Amino acid sequence: MASPGNMKMSKDAVISVQNLGWRYIGSQRWAIENISFQVHPGEITGIVGPSGAGKTTLILALRGLIPHNFQGTMKGSVSIGGLNTKAIHPSKLVGRVGMVFQDPETQFTGLSVEEEIVFALENLGLSDEEMDRRIVNALDAVQLPDGMRDRSPFQLSGGQKQRVVLASALAMETDVIILDEPTSELDPMGEEEVFRVLRELRHRRNVTIVIVSHATEQLATLCDRILCIQEGRLVKDSSSREFFSAVEELYGYGIRPPQVTELAYELAEHADGMTQVKLPLSIDEACLFLSRLEGKESVL
Numbered sequence: 289m290a291s292p293g294n295m296k297m298s299k300d301a302v303i304s305v306q307n308l309g310w311r312y313i314g315s316q317r318w319a320i321e322n323i324s325f326q327v328h329p330g331e332i333t334g335i336v337g338p339s340g341a342g343k344t345t346l347i348l349a350l351r352g353l354i355p356h357n358f359q360g361t362m363k364g365s366v367s368i369g370g371l372n373t374k375a376i377h378p379s380k381l382v383g384r385v386g387m388v389f390q391d392p393e394t395q396f397t398g399l400s401v402e403e404e405i406v407f408a409l410e411n412l413g414l415s416d417e418e419m420d421r422r423i424v425n426a427l428d429a430v431q432l433p434d435g436m437r438d439r440s441p442f443q444l445s446g447g448q449k450q451r452v453v454l455a456s457a458l459a460m461e462t463d464v465i466i467l468d469e470p471t472s473e474l475d476p477m478g479e480e481e482v483f484r485v486l487r488e489l490r491h492r493r494n495v496t497i498v499i500v501s502h503a504t505e506q507l508a509t510l511c512d513r514i515l516c517i518q519e520g521r522l523v524k525d526s527s528s529r530e531f532f533s534a535v536e537e538l539y540g541y542g543i544r545p546p547q548v549t550e551l552a553y554e555l556a557e558h559a560d561g562m563t564q565v566k567l568p569l570s571i572d573e574a575c576l577f578l579s580r581l582e583g584k585e586s587v588l
């Protein structure tokens with residue numbers, strides 16, 4: 289790939305990562321090394337890579353928890369909203385960057401759904417009216433009915449729980465939201481619920497999203513761009529379409545493309561002239577692809 293390390297710093301980048309490296313204390317190897325990229329406002333970026341590749345380490349560094357809350361050695365720099373994360377305490381980023389982790393239950397702090405969101409907002413010094421506006425908007429954005437405000441978050445389904453966590457992050461109205469495998473604990477319905485909210489968010493406001501996930505089907509239709517991490521290094525940084533269409537290359541990285549893309553890739557291999565046709569990333573696109581395939585000679 290073209291070396292992202294040589295990319296010019298662009299003024300309007302909301303996240304800028306320059307030659308970032310991190311080695312945990314006591315470890316012989318760098319968990320991540322020489323990573324550079326920039327994210328622009330409103331861009332939705334997916335991060336993929338096998339287990340242990342360094343995705344969470346990168347996310348922790350984006351949020352400034354590395355280097356402040358972990359021991360180790362850092363190289364390079366991260367700036368978010370123009371702030372160098374090394375120079376400021378991570379608490380200063382609370383109103384700027386929302387975080388959502390894997391397990392919703394470990395992120396709950398309140399007794400009710402409403403308290404959960406209030407807790408997130410407490411230190412912002414908002415008026416009661418503003419607080420209420422944000423709670424209503426956040427619940428609306430994640431499509432949790434108002435009637436759920438008084439329920440215990442622990443009584444909800446997995447997808448609903450993670451939507452409460454997402455609502456707390458949204459209520460902060462940060463410009464950036466970072467999610468680390470937000471659906472890996474959820475069943476397929478819960479996963480779909482969370483990704484539906486993220487897809488909706490695209491249209492609601494200009495929020496910048498960085499999401500680590502193994503759910504390639506979902507990433508393919510949500511993300512503008514995909515970063516692929518292998519053994520601590522950024523090996524591919526491309527548009528979602530370009531990324532998921534490179535089927536053979538993905539297999540080499542141990543990443544499974546969306547099933548519709550895989551199927552179409554196999555079919556195209558055996559039909560005249562179809563290898564030139566754009567591979568589908570979604571079911572809708574697959575329908576179009578199949579209609580073009582009709583009538584082509586196939587050896588399948």
Ligand SMILES: Nc1ncnc2c1ncn2[C@@H]1O[C@H](COP(=O)(O)OP(=O)(O)OP(=O)(O)O)[C@@H](O)[C@H]1O
Pocket residue numbers: 312313315319337338339340341342343344345346
């Ligand atoms: N606190 C830590 N101390 C020492 N080494 C760590 C620590 N956390 C992670 N590592 C190591 O850093 C490397 C990257 O781990 P990381 O958790 O960032 O990977 P990941 O891509 O998020 O994996 P997964 O998909 O399993 O979540 C791994 O080799 C891991 O063992």
Ligand SMILES: [Mg+2]
Pocket residue numbers: 343344345
């Ligand atoms: Mg991880």
